[in-house]
Amino acid sequence: xxxxxxxxxxxxxxARPGLPLGMPAATFLRDYWQKRxxxxxxxxxxxxxxxxxxDLAGLACEETALARLISHDRATDGWSVRTGPFQEEEFPxxxxxxxxxxxxxxxxxxPDVRALISHFDFLPRWRMDDVMISFAATGGSVGxxxxxxxxxxxxxxxxxxxxxxxxxxxxxxxxxxxxxxxxELKLLRRFKxxxxxxxxxxxxxxxxxxxxxxxxxxxxxxxxxxGMRAPASAELISDYLDTLIxxxxxxxxxxxxxxxxxxxxNEIDAVAMGRVVQALNAIRMNDPDRLGDWFGxxxxxxxxxxDVVASGEPxxxxxxxxxxxxxxxxxxxxxxxxxxxxxxxGASLYCSGLEFALPVKDAQAxxxxxxxxxxxxxxxxxxxxxxxxxxxxxxxxxxxDGDAFDDEDEYEEDAVGEYEIIDATETxxxxxxxxxxxxxxxxxxxxxxxxxIVDFDDTDDSDDDQAVGTPDGGAGS
Numbered sequence: 467x468x469x470x471x472x473x474x475x476x477x478x479x480x481a482r483p484g485l486p487l488g489m490p491a492a493t494f495l496r497d498y499w500q501k502r503x504x505x506x507x508x509x510x511x512x513x514x515x516x517x518x519x520x521d522l523a524g525l526a527c528e529e530t531a532l533a534r535l536i537s538h539d540r541a542t543d544g545w546s547v548r549t550g551p552f553q554e555e556e557f558p559x560x561x562x563x564x565x566x567x568x569x570x571x572x573x574x575x576x577p578d579v580r581a582l583i584s585h586f587d588f589l590p591r592w593r594m595d596d597v598m599i600s601f602a603a604t605g606g607s608v609g610x611x612x613x614x615x616x617x618x619x620x621x622x623x624x625x626x627x628x629x630x631x632x633x634x635x636x637x638x639x640x641x642x643x644x645x646x647x648x649x650e651l652k653l654l655r656r657f658k659x660x661x662x663x664x665x666x667x668x669x670x671x672x673x674x675x676x677x678x679x680x681x682x683x684x685x686x687x688x689x690x691x692x693g694m695r696a697p698a699s700a701e702l703i704s705d706y707l708d709t710l711i712x713x714x715x716x717x718x719x720x721x722x723x724x725x726x727x728x729x730x731x732n733e734i735d736a737v738a739m740g741r742v743v744q745a746l747n748a749i750r751m752n753d754p755d756r757l758g759d760w761f762g763x764x765x766x767x768x769x770x771x772x773d774v775v776a777s778g779e780p781x782x783x784x785x786x787x788x789x790x791x792x793x794x795x796x797x798x799x800x801x802x803x804x805x806x807x808x809x810x811x812g813a814s815l816y817c818s819g820l821e822f823a824l825p826v827k828d829a830q831a832x833x834x835x836x837x838x839x840x841x842x843x844x845x846x847x848x849x850x851x852x853x854x855x856x857x858x859x860x861x862x863x864x865x866x867d868g869d870a871f872d873d874e875d876e877y878e879e880d881a882v883g884e885y886e887i888i889d890a891t892e893t894x895x896x897x898x899x900x901x902x903x904x905x906x907x908x909x910x911x912x913x914x915x916x917x918x919i920v921d922f923d924d925t926d927d928s929d930d931d932q933a934v935g936t937p938d939g940g941a942g943s
Contacts, residue, residue, distance in 0.1 A: 477632060477661060481508040491588035500616060500674045502635035505628075505663055509670035510585075515622040515688055516578035519601045522688070523557045525569050526550050532570040532771055536608050536651070540564060545609060545649045566606040566683075571771050573597040574800040579690070586618070586692060591833075592765050592805040598691040602626065602683035610657035610680035612643060615696035618672050621665040624687025628671055629659035631678040636660065641678050654678055697768055709760045710749050718748045758807050762816035766803040774799050774818060776861035783855055786865065790840040795866050796854070798836050802862040806833045815853060817862055822853040838863065 475497045479488030486509050487494045498504045526533035533550030550569075573580040579597050586594060595615075599622075600608075610629075619628070631641045646653045657678055664684060665671065673679055675696065681689065722741055790796070798804075806815045806829035813829035815822040824832075828850030831842060838854065846854065857863050 474636065475502065477503060477636070478505040478507070478663070481506050481511070486510070486585065487588075495588070498672065498674075503630055503632050503661075503674065503677050504672045505661075505665075506670045506672070508668050510620060510668040513620075513622065513668035515667070516582075517572065517576055517599065517622075517688070519623070519686065519688060521576075522567060522569055522572070522599055522601050523552075524554070525572065525575055526552050526567055527554050528575075530772060531575070534568045535565065536568070536606075537565040538605075538607060538609070540605075545651055545653070547650045561603065563603050563605040564607075566600055566602040566608055568598060568600040568608070570598045571596045572599045574772065577800075580800065582620075582690070583692070589694075592803070593694050595693045595695040595769060596771075598693060600689050600691065602681075602687055602689070604683055604685050606683045607681060609649075609651055609653040610678060611651065611653055612676050612678050613673070613693075614675050614698075616672070616674055616694040618670055618692040619665075619681070620670045620690040620692065621667055622688040622690050623667060625664055625666050625684040626687050626689055627662070627664045627682045627684055629657075629662050629680045629682075630671075630673065631658060632660045633658075634677075635674075643676065643678070695765065695768055697765075701768075702764075705764055706757070706760055714749045718745065720745045755809055758809070759814055759821055762805055762807055762814055763819045763821055766805055766816045767819040770801070770803070770818070772801040774801050774861045776859060780859035781865070786855065786858060787843070789865050790838075790843050793840065796838040796858065796863040797866040799862050799864065802857075804833045806830060817857055820857075820860070820862075822849075822856070824849050824853055828853070832857075837866070 481488050486506070487504075488506050488509075494504070525531050526535075527550070529551050531550060533552065535548045535550070535552065537546045538544070539546075573583060573596055579599070582597065583591075583594055633639045633641050641658070642654070642656045644655045646655050657680060659678075659680070663671075720741060721744075722738070726737075728735065786796075802818050804815065804817045806813050806824075808826065809823070811823075813824055813826045815824050815829040815832055822829075825847050828846050831845065832838075832850065832854065835842060843851065843854070854863065
């Protein structure tokens with residue numbers, strides 16, 4: 467009997483009405499997600515950018531914006547990187563070629579950009595990190611590189627040539643991933659593309675992690691990068707262990723009441739290691755609810771570039787309810803991140819590291835609501851309303867001034883009350899020793915504990931951890 471050959475999925479498709487990925491979402495997740503790249507022609511048909519190059523330049527001048535300016539000298543193949551904020555007068559004097567401006571978290575500043583995230587609801591919303599937008603003058607690029615996370619690259623304005631090396635997914639050959647040591651950016655030493663395309667507005671390129679790629683502007687262009695959150699295993703285990711240690715009972719210790727006379731007093735034998743496992747299990751490392759609640763808090767704060775701070779005294783509850791009854795809505799702060807999960811009893815709602823025990827319907831409704839009106843408020847249980855008022859008191863929701871918005875006006879911070887944003891780029895704890903790199907090869911949760919296999923490399927790679935090393939999206943790890 468002849469063996470039926472499996473057809474290799476194509477790497478370029480045309481979007482169709484009702485199928486913006488060119489296929490059902492389930493097919494995309496099965497055949498492409500974290501497996502192989504995909505170019506989708508016309509993913510956003512007749513796309514018109516909600517943000518112009520001059521808007522991006524203006525945002526790059528804001529004190530709290532995360533912006534970088536990357537220039538390339540073709541004669542020497544040299545690269546330079548500058549970080550913002552920039553001065554407005556700098557941009558008119560820039561050359562007409564070979565530079566790129568990148569601004570992260572634009573979705574937090576512009577509601578029209580943020581609205582584009584809803585097109586990716588075939589993915590868990592908490593996996594989306596940010597929308598980074600880059601403007602490139604003709605010839606502008608950030609060089610050939612790889613990212614450690616999934617990214618969707620939407621061409622929003624102008625044309626960009628993308629070259630990728632898909633040899634691993636098409637030929638089973640892993641491309642070389644060593645980096646140049648003569649530039650600030652983590653650029654590939656060798657790059658041999660297998661595919662070469664020019665994208666026009668509305669085209670979108672999906673890249674899974676570790677696919678070498680290089681984008682060069684054919685003319686002045688804007689590219690929107692929808693980057694995913696991809697915390698490293700070392701970050702996950704480090705943060706979770708910190709949580710366990712903080713709550714651990716000092717009375718829980720290594721014990722050996724069944725100790726026998728050892729054959730060799732210098733040996734750490736198997737019996738002793740069994741007692742170590744018992745001591746670790748006593749702090750409930752494998753408790754599903756404890757693990758889930760930790761992850762909910764962690765992922766809603768992971769890589770947060772800004773934090774939310776309440777401004778002034780919170781409004782009395784009766785004033786908020788009266789405003790909702792009059793048709794005024796509560797708006798979510800653009801930096802607030804929400805997610806929920808089912809628990810043993812009901813559900814847990816997470817907002818920027820906070821946690822609330824709620825009925826499932828309340829958790830679902832609040833996690834999904836960018837704005838909350840009187841009708842939704844009336845559907846919430848008493849616990850749901852209490853949680854919402856706690857979020858209002860913390861600045862995560864605030865009453866919207868209906869007169870503050872104009873469809874023709876650019877989004878302004880004061881249009882949503884008096885939100886305050888502070889820098890919080892260091893809110894995620896990582897290993898303190900910068901000279902030691904932990905490679906977590908495997909984390910396995912058993913019924914009797916957690917098995918972690920870690921290698922440590924004491925080489926000094928601190929330069930590789932610079933933010934400039936992840937040019938395509940906001941979730942670089």
